[in-house]
Amino acid sequence: MKLINKKNKQYAQVFKLFTEEAWTLNYKNFNKNISLLFSGKKHEIFIETSEETITYYIGLGKETSQNFEFQQTGIKFSQTHKKNIQTVATLLIADFIHENQFEEFAKGLLLGTYNYPFDKTHPFWDESFELHFGNLSPKKLETISTKIDAICEGQTACMDWLNKPANLKRPEAINAYLKNLAKKNQLKYTAFNRKKCEELGLGAFLSVNQGSAYDAAFTILEYKTTVKNAKTFGLVGKCVLFDTGGISLKASDNMHYMKSDMGGATAVIGALIYASQMKLPVNITAILPITDNAISENAYLPSDVITAYNGKTIEVLNTDAEGRMTLADGLSYLSKNYKTDVLIDLATLTGSSVRMFGDTCGAMFSNNEDLKNILIKTGDKTNQRLWNLPLWDIWMDDFKSDVADFKNISMKPIGDCIVAAKFLEQFIGNHPNWAHLDIAGVAFGNVGYAKEKAATGFGVQLLADLIENYH
Numbered sequence: 001m002k003l004i005n006k007k008n009k010q011y012a013q014v015f016k017l018f019t020e021e022a023w024t025l026n027y028k029n030f031n032k033n034i035s036l037l038f039s040g041k042k043h044e045i046f047i048e049t050s051e052e053t054i055t056y057y058i059g060l061g062k063e064t065s066q067n068f069e070f071q072q073t074g075i076k077f078s079q080t081h082k083k084n085i086q087t088v089a090t091l092l093i094a095d096f097i098h099e100n101q102f103e104e105f106a107k108g109l110l111l112g113t114y115n116y117p118f119d120k121t122h123p124f125w126d127e128s129f130e131l132h133f134g135n136l137s138p139k140k141l142e143t144i145s146t147k148i149d150a151i152c153e154g155q156t157a158c159m160d161w162l163n164k165p166a167n168l169k170r171p172e173a174i175n176a177y178l179k180n181l182a183k184k185n186q187l188k189y190t191a192f193n194r195k196k197c198e199e200l201g202l203g204a205f206l207s208v209n210q211g212s213a214y215d216a217a218f219t220i221l222e223y224k225t226t227v228k229n230a231k232t233f234g235l236v237g238k239c240v241l242f243d244t245g246g247i248s249l250k251a252s253d254n255m256h257y258m259k260s261d262m263g264g265a266t267a268v269i270g271a272l273i274y275a276s277q278m279k280l281p282v283n284i285t286a287i288l289p290i291t292d293n294a295i296s297e298n299a300y301l302p303s304d305v306i307t308a309y310n311g312k313t314i315e316v317l318n319t320d321a322e323g324r325m326t327l328a329d330g331l332s333y334l335s336k337n338y339k340t341d342v343l344i345d346l347a348t349l350t351g352s353s354v355r356m357f358g359d360t361c362g363a364m365f366s367n368n369e370d371l372k373n374i375l376i377k378t379g380d381k382t383n384q385r386l387w388n389l390p391l392w393d394i395w396m397d398d399f400k401s402d403v404a405d406f407k408n409i410s411m412k413p414i415g416d417c418i419v420a421a422k423f424l425e426q427f428i429g430n431h432p433n434w435a436h437l438d439i440a441g442v443a444f445g446n447v448g449y450a451k452e453k454a455a456t457g458f459g460v461q462l463l464a465d466l467i468e469n470y471h
Helices: 020-030 068-081 101-111 136-162 171-184 194-200 203-208 255-260 263-277 323-337 351-357 371-383 393-401 418-424 461-467
Strands: 002-005 013-019 045-049 054-061 090-093 129-133 188-192 216-224 232-237 238-245 283-293 305-307 311-313 343-349 361-366 386-388 434-438
Touching: 002 434, 013 020, 013 393, 020 343, 068 393, 090 101, 101 129, 101 136, 101 323, 136 216, 136 255, 136 418, 136 461, 171 188, 171 216, 171 238, 171 255, 188 194, 194 203, 203 283, 203 305, 203 393, 216 323, 232 263, 238 255, 238 323, 238 418, 255 311, 263 283, 263 343, 263 461, 283 323, 323 343, 323 418, 351 361, 351 418, 361 371, 361 418, 371 386, 371 434, 371 461, 393 418
Parallel strands: 002 129, 013 054, 013 090, 090 129, 232 283, 232 343, 238 283, 343 434, 361 386
Antiparallel strands: 045 054, 188 216, 216 283, 305 311, 361 434
């Protein structure tokens, strides 16, 4: 996609965006015929054609101050009209839209072209597609274009990997992808196989992997800036490629959706793509503990006692609580071996968070008030919302064990997302600036591009904005 200055010429396609108020005040009297068919309501579309030009009138609804709504409008428009849009020079006219709103709309146009299923080429706007806007300098437009391309590439990668069926995302497949990604974006790539994990003492992660037919891949990706005294972010993404539940087998009705149990990892991958392509002045260390949770004669069993990387022992009561096992070692390895200013883990972790919030927001837990507030504000800004839940010490009583330091679940039928967060807190090495994001209800769900549930891309824009603007 090219963004260039608006010039006085005839365009083959024109986008005109209007709020209801802007249409009523400024245009209705001059477009009497159109005004009978178009009012500016949200997602309303009217198409006017002539021999030279196709004009799309796009409604934004009532006056809005939320920039992300312009992105939503762009996504909705592209999903509805992507088969009809020609990749030719196109002009956006909307005098009341400011620069950030224009950026969000253009981003939405691109994201809305995402295609499903996974094996189809995404009809992204090609190089012949130009989007014209206002009198911004070419340098400013180039910066906006780079940002849009970077975030869309990151979110597309996130959605692609989450949507792939289980047999197309075996560990060797995603490892090959991550190696190529690291080479392309100047990231340092390290991966520990099962033997190396045993040597290092990554017992909690290995307990999940031991039932798998595929080797472990405890993967570390590092992005480094040349800027001195830059902030360093530590990110851990749950990367269970497919979750059967193990011996504590899940119900079969919706098990096909368990290809989505790597939503934390894909969000981290998308954010890494954005940070590296934008050359953000930060450092990022990301850990992706890659495995599946399978059933075999070697699978770990309820009642097993496992020793995690930090030396803490865990009594396994339920093998379907595998995510917190892999994250425990990811967090403790990161906190022990790397110095970070911010530590965040993301995971499609519990049905408890889904029952609590549905697809409205992710559940957030943090031991730092400033980080908590920043994440909430960033979630509101990007429309990838989070809601804070408590980390009170009273919840510790629910996962104390008679035979180990901790149980991996509580036997009570309440608050599992809180218990899981409190469990993970025991593996952060007393990091003072940590947050856990349970995104089980928002990473995979109802979307405009697929008939069944599919990847939403949740977490990419949240992390990208947080990393870019954190002070």
